[in-house]
Amino acid sequence: MNIGQDPMNQALQKLSHTWQHIQGFLFPMMREEIGELTAKQMLLVNVLEFAKLEEHIPYAGRYPGRPAEDRTAMARAFVAKVVYDMATTRILLDRLQSDPTIRRICGWERKAEVPSESTFSRAFAEFADSRLPERVHQALIEQHLGEQVVGHISRDSTAIEARERPEKKAAPVEKKPKKRGRPKKGEERPKEPTRLERQGAGQPLSEMIAELPAACNVGTKKNSKGYKTSWTGYKLHIDAADGGIPVSCLLTSASLHDSQAAIPLAEITHGRVTSLYDLMDAAYDAPQIKAHSLSLGHVPIIDPNPRSKA
Numbered sequence: 001m002n003i004g005q006d007p008m009n010q011a012l013q014k015l016s017h018t019w020q021h022i023q024g025f026l027f028p029m030m031r032e033e034i035g036e037l038t039a040k041q042m043l044l045v046n047v048l049e050f051a052k053l054e055e056h057i058p059y060a061g062r063y064p065g066r067p068a069e070d071r072t073a074m075a076r077a078f079v080a081k082v083v084y085d086m087a088t089t090r091i092l093l094d095r096l097q098s099d100p101t102i103r104r105i106c107g108w109e110r111k112a113e114v115p116s117e118s119t120f121s122r123a124f125a126e127f128a129d130s131r132l133p134e135r136v137h138q139a140l141i142e143q144h145l146g147e148q149v150v151g152h153i154s155r156d157s158t159a160i161e162a163r164e165r166p167e168k169k170a171a172p173v174e175k176k177p178k179k180r181g182r183p184k185k186g187e188e189r190p191k192e193p194t195r196l197e198r199q200g201a202g203q204p205l206s207e208m209i210a211e212l213p214a215a216c217n218v219g220t221k222k223n224s225k226g227y228k229t230s231w232t233g234y235k236l237h238i239d240a241a242d243g244g245i246p247v248s249c250l251l252t253s254a255s256l257h258d259s260q261a262a263i264p265l266a267e268i269t270h271g272r273v274t275s276l277y278d279l280m281d282a283a284y285d286a287p288q289i290k291a292h293s294l295s296l297g298h299v300p301i302i303d304p305n306p307r308s309k310a
Contacts, residue, residue: 041101044083048076048105051136073107074115074123075132080106087163089120134249141247141272150241150275153298155265155284157258159219160251162233167215167253199263200288208264212252219254237261239269247273258283263292270296277301 037045053075080102081092096103096114108114115123127133193201199208220230237250237258248268250261262284269275278293278300285305293300 037101040084041105044080044102044105047079047083050140051079052139053079053132053136056132056135056139070107070113070115071123074120075127076106077120078124078127089117089124093117093120137246137249138272141245145241145245145247145273148273150247150273152242152277152279153247153266153269153273153275154240154279155238155262156240156281157235157237157261159221159229159231159254160234160236161231162216164216164233166217166232195260196263196286196288200292205264205267208267209250212250212261212264213256214251215253217253217255219256237265239265241273241275259286259289262286262289266292266296 054072057071057075077092077096080086080095081089084092084095084102086092086095093114096106096108097111103109103111103114195211198211214234216233218230218232219235220228223229231254233254235252235254235256235258237252238246239248241247248265250265250268252261258281262280266278266289275298278298280289280300280302282303282305285302290300290302
């Protein structure tokens with residue numbers, strides 16, 4: 001384990017070998033095969049070469065008529081959709097039909113080989129269910145940062161707008177009326193623990209994540225100027241290492257408070273890298289979050305929240 005060096009520099013050193021391979025071998029070979037590449041096409045090739053999607057798509061024969069390489073090609077097309085910021089699968093398909101270079105980068109030689117929109121939709125749903133992007137990201141972090149000591153983990157969230165209808169609020173569940181008056185001497189009235197209390201009490205990570213709402217809804221938060229802004233969609237909770245390298249992420253409903261994702265996010269990060277300090281803003285000022293950070297051997301540095309009881 002390496003201590004005292006900037007993890008960003010060490011990660012770049014590890015990536016340099018792959019980069020030299022891309023620059024010195026892959027790009028020249030592709031120029032001979034398909035001609036000059038645009039800057040965007042080169043970016044796509046770089047992302048695909050670093051991600052190595054084919055290593056994370058095991059083929060179990062579950063897809064009649066679709067060989068393994070076709071599933072990999074669709075995963076590559078999924079990356080192309082993100083790199084080119086295509087809003088819909090239809091736009092992606094039109095581009096694959098009209099742009100032979102992107103089509104060949106993804107893995108199809110002829111237009112007729114490109115699957116239908118419905119097949120793409122099923123494949124994209126499958127990639128989401130199997131958490132393919134998360135597994136690829138985890139492998140990259142463990143490969144390039146797993147042996148380093150990260151000085152600081154910065155925890156925060158960002159809004160993710162979506163072109164979806166927000167989920168309707170469920171009807172409130174009727175609660176049993178509380179017993180009035182003070183409890184009798186020796187009487188203990190059970191109190192339902194909050195989500196944060198359950199997490200802080202050692203709840204398994206899988207249960208923590210399962211309890212976090214993930215449906216599209218409306219979120220509101222204050223911006224840097226102190227004004228409230230709202231959006232429809234989701235919220236991406238991120239733990240970033242020094243240099244802004246995202247170590248772990250959790251996608252939840254937009255309305256979820258940042259503090260509710262802090263402990264599961266910290267657990268995921270702890271399983272991937274060794275870090276020293278946890279940096280958080282006032283939204284994370286809760287005794288359970290501080291205690292959990294200390295239990296991992298970290299030093300929590302959290303902006304005080306004037307409304308916090310801690």
